[in-house]
Amino acid sequence: MSENLRTPLRHSVPWADFDAFAHGDGDGSGAELLSRTELSWRKLGLAALLRALATVPDPVGPLDPVDAAWRLLARVERYAPDVVARLLLHPPAGIWVSHTLRRARGSAGGDGPLWLDVGYLHALAAVAAIRAGVDFDIRIPVRAGAAVLPGLGYATVAPDSEYAEVRGDGNTVVVAAQASRVTVPRSGEASEGWQSPHELTAAAGESRLTIVLDDADPYRDMRQPKPPQPLRGSDVARWRRVLDDAWRLVAETQPERAVGLARVLTSITPLPAAERLRPLSASCDEAFGGIVASEPDDALQLAATLIHEYQHVKLGALLHLVRLHQGDRSRHLYAAWRDDPRPLGGVLQGCYAFVGITSFWRARRARAGPDVDRWLADFEFALWRRQLIRVLDQVSREPSLTELGRSFTGHLVRAVGSWRDDPVPAAVQSQxxxxxxxxxxxxxxxxxxxxxxxxxxxxxxxxxxxxxxxxxxxxxxxxxxxxxxxxxxxxxxxxxxxxxxxxxxxxxxxxxxxxxxxxxxxxxxxxxxxxxxxxxxxxxxxxxxxxxxxxxxxxxxxxxxxxxxxxxxxxxxxxxxxxxxxxxxxxxxxxxxxxxxxxxxxxxxxx
Structure with a gap:
């Protein structure tokens, strides 16, 4: 290929940031560090994908050649690097790179022809050109009548369309497929046949969180690609209300953590409500900045979920830079938050997440109101303190920990150990x-x-x-x-x-x-x-x-x-x-x- 995105940088983790991460923190400069390194990680994944596709016969089907999408993306990157950086850090883009790379290498299947996945590159290139005001003309895939432009929204076109033509002249962008013709509106405007993302903004004092409630991107749920599943307006409204209250709780209870969380988390893929008091949530090291979460019972539950998955996202990114253990995938360890035996890597991830959650409940105890609020904060803090002590004791004795892994685990042990003497009402402690x-x-x-x-x-x-x-x-x-x-x-x-x-x-x-x-x-x-x-x-x-x-x-x-x-x-x-x-x-x-x-x-x- 004649044009390349900027070469990924070499990165290092300062000891001060590593120590902060290992204490369960790392919410200031550490969050910025992880965003920079994840951009390089995405570029490396994209480069690997392009090399793999070069060995696949006809990877694009009815779409434009891979070179055409690549050249358009590289052209925008030359004079609008921030546009491409933002686009590559779109959480589903990380899932797409990994999924499509596995398909190109023959180690994974898909729900359709390979070109349907490869075409996400064309859609990314189109979005980059739209945001940069560059003239372009490119074909993108259509799934179940939806032509998705990642981060911008999607056009509803003829349901039997395989692809759509997207054209832009710096002012007007049109998505055309068979007899369908949809104009992409400017930000904040409406257009027939077009659905914009649900962007939610929550503010508490000077602290602000902006999250996209993603019901459209094909790679949003971190598993197999799927077409858009539009949320009802009432669902979006409830998420907006609960997020406002949850963000206030996070910002008031742990303002430093709120700073990092706002820098890192950019999207939530909503799931239907789960069983009462048993919320479902997930994140993935391939989807930095994104989480999947069931509709919460209330704001306090969502606040804990945000912190839980934020911790996972941080550690997933850190593990792209350092190795904390050797590659042991055997299931033999107890994880107090799971019902099954887990490998060391999974237990380390859980420990890190629950150190963050327990820290939140510990801080929340000082701000909780009387009766129910205080009981819940006491209960969750005491329960997870006890369980973390148990789990970290077994983790710290694992022989497959690296030197960095022993240091990391030791920091977590000391952080939790510093909470041992925090008093809890006797009745709650007994429970x-x-x-x-x-x-x-x-x-x-x-x-x-x-x-x-x-x-x-x-x-x-x-x-x-x-x-x-x-x-x-x-x-x-x-x-x-x-x-x-x-x-x-x-x-x-x-x-x-x-x-x-x-x-x-x-x-x-x-x-x-x-x-x-x-x-x-x-x-x-x-x-x-x-x-x-x-x-x-x-x-x-x-x-x-x-x-x-x-x-x-x-x-x-x-x-x-x-x-x-x-x-x-x-x-x-x-x-x-x-x-x-x-x-x-x-x-x-x-x-x-x-x-x-x-x-x-x-x-x-x-x-």
Whole structure:
């Protein structure tokens, strides 16, 4: 190719910025650094894509040659570099580069011919020319009747069109396909057949966040390309209201973090509302600046989501510059925010995100109002502080951490350790301790397998009436990933629901059989446990174990209930749930029936 975009720069991370990132911060100059480096990353990805396409026969189908789109983009870049930089940092553009590169190399499939993906380059070039006022004429692909110009909007054309012709003379831009002809309006204007992006701006004092609510870009959801799915006006209006309030909470609670967040996050791909108190969100290192998020319950939930995904976005960009661990993808680590065993890289990402979230809740406690607001801030802070201590302890001992990774993890450990002595009301601390033990215990019961020989020996001892002997020998364990596991946080969600929506919780108390309808994974005994009816909870869990002696949810519920009653037998379940479950299943396979409380008491004597 005769023309090239400017050569990507060499970048380095100053130690001061690395240390700030490693503390979970890096919101000032660090955010600017990451934006610059991600621009170079995008250029490198684009260069790799162009090299790959040069080896593919006819990669453009009915579109203009790749060279034509490239020359147009390079021509704009020569005298309007800021226009191209902004365009290349459009979050879906990163997903497009990676997706199309994999297709060009034959390592991924697609929903149509390759040229349909390649043509996004032509659409990028067209947008660059429009923003720079350059004359041009180029073809772009059409998906399901939508000719998308990334970041500008899309024209609705004949649904059976394969491509559209986009022409601009510096003043007027027209998108034409078959008999359809749509004029691209100037900013803020309306035009028949044209849909502009939903740009939301939230302000709090001097702090301002501008986000595009992206319902149009083919690569917006970080998976397979899809056509536009227009939001209703009422949905956009609600997002606008909630974002205004969420941004005020972020800016008031953590003004320094708000500075970096406003510099980095540029788009949200909206999803439908998720289950109450269980929001869905995601980000990707290939989509710097963009996140996917379900419609939030309220502003506080969205504030936490913004910080959560902002942390992921920062670390994803940092990992393009430094290596924190060797390439170990095996699933064997506990992540308190997930139901499945995770590889080290995923757990590091989660730790970083939850250090940011926990820091937010810690700061929020000083500003929260009385009663419900303060309870929620105390609960979330105490829960994630406890869980981060647990998870970071295992991460810091991982041998595949690099020297930088050990330094990074050490900073996180010290940041969380500095919060250890922050006082939390005793009642809240008791709830969060139970929630943390519950999730970890169920995870172990599902995914950890103790020594089979020792379990058999214990089962034989129980059947023969002998003492339990050495329980610790059972802890020679292996991880067995169970992909069916879901909703290990059900009792914690009920704890939140009891305070945040007492009307709904009272309704569940009257008809606890509906618990699973409102909180996936919850059972009637959980409602009794959370409301404090411990005898009813104990009876409920024992009944469940009579039906399924290997039910981890019921075993941990029984352990929590007995511990809350002051019965030390419950501690045996919480300390070794995988042993209790495996032993109960082994005894059941032998044809014996057993009372779970008696079995746990027998084990407790050996612990």
């Amino acid at each position: 969060t301790d139970a929630a943390a033990d519950d999730h970890y215990g169920q995870w172990r019961a599902y995914h950890v397998r103790p020594s089979p020989d020792r379990v058999v020996a214990l089962a034989e001892a129980w059947v023969s009436g002998a003492p339990a002997g050495d329980v610790d020998g059972c802890r020679e364990e292996t991880i067995h990933f169970d992909p069916s596991v879901r909703s290990l946080d059900a009792r914690a969600v009920l704890m939140r629901l009891r305070v945040l929506d007492p009307g709904l919780f009272d309704a569940l108390c009257k008809d606890p059989g509906d618990a699973g309808t409102f909180v996936a994974g919850a059972v009637a005994a959980d409602v009794a446990y959370v409301r404090g009816d411990l005898p009813a909870a104990r009876q409920g869990y024992v009944r469940l174990l009579a039906i399924d002696p290997g039910d981890p949810h019921a075993w941990l519920g029984l352990g929590l209930t007995m511990s809350a009653s002051g019965d030390s037998v419950g501690g045996a379940i919480i300390r070794a749930p995988e042993v209790v479950r495996s032993l109960a299943l082994a005894i059941a396979r032998s044809g014996q029936s057993t009372d779970p409380v008696d079995l746990t008491e027998w084990l407790r004597r050996a612990c």
